[in-house]
Amino acid sequence: MSNRALLEVIALDVEDAIAAQAGGADRLELVTDMAADGLTPPRETFAAIRASVDISLRVMLRKADGFSAGTAEDLDRLVTEVRALRAEGADQFVLGFLNPDGTPDLAAVETVVAELGGCGWTFHRAIDRAADRDQLRKALADLPGLDTYLTAGAAGGVDEGMAVLLAEAARTGTPGYEPRILVGGGLGLSHLPVLREAGINAFHIGGAARPSGWDRPVSAAAVAEWRAALA
Template sequence: MSNRAVLEVIALDAEDAVAAQAGGADRLELVTDMAADGLTPSRAVFARIRAAVDIPLRVMLRVADGFAAGDIGILVEKAHEMRAAGAEEFVLGFLDRDGHVDLVAVERLVAELEGCPWTFHRAIDRAVDRDALRTHLAEMPGLDTYLTAGAATGVDDGIPTLLAEAARSGRPGYRAQIMVGGGLRLDHLPRLLEAGIDAFHIGGAARPGGWSGPVDVAAVREWRAALDG
């Protein structure tokens, strides 16, 4: 069923990946160190996950907590390393100290990705001007998704923004898919689906035991059923 909503699940290791795929995930976001909100995983972990599942993997490109790019040289090196290991999809997003998109960092990394599809992640929820950020990124090669809760504090507060942005779908700056994540709950889904939003991202919601425990097949299956129902 090609028009079903996309369900993306955060995976920290191959065990997570296998459980998420078994539960019906369409795609995985690969990160390490959730205490820092998700950094680039090791090449070895990527390779193990790639060998364990056959759904698309989006690899986080982030080397420090927060939304500053940090050392761009290291980021470019990580991107190069992941591309060499076979990674084909990525997640990134950086702001400058004033809360505007860090175009220098984004452009450097995107050049390294050579047209690979990528997600601009929740840095958009910390931007001083979301619309300006989208305008600046509108022509970036490969950008096909915004991961957003609509607000820095999460989906509860972000729903009005998410609905407004969904209504602008297809306009310049709004052609990339909206993927909702960040405090997302099952009870949020009806309103979001009704607005035409068709991509969803879960991390903690797939882990009833918290981040120290693995992805739970049944939890992912419950989200899959809610999206398909």
């Protein structure tokens, strides 16, 4: 059996997507507006990227910076966008909402997940802002399609969260810990050996795929360096 790990790369547009696939990315996370830490891209962007690459695409479902689902009207608009993306062929997603006290906003999450028709989805780094990670995992455990947590282990990034990542990896398969751990957020190549040794086999990069900064496209060479490190 192959020991190849999954490499997910953030893509903003077709140019990013083509470069990421050329570099060896297994999957893309599609977002817009990285100044707001990644929001839902227009359906037209999804359609153009879907037509340009043949790897998996996970689409961000998020209307505003931060981890709140916003107002009822915001949630209604997001549901409308989800329906449009599903009609366009989107079948994998990324989402996550917290209440102001750091507990999961189950009502908002369930409202969005109800539109996904069982599609696979990632609960994103909102988990790193949760008041109680274990409680969040157990509260979400029965939601259909939840197969991944994108996490750095801590809000400050992988350096800060390494101990948490290793502890959660050790619990894989126990109640609330069945979804795959996808490590991202301040992730560096130097972190990979200890994470791989712990059995973690999925990694997410954004800025690391853009050595020239977010105002420049994904570098296929940078992605290829990560792909080689994870072979």
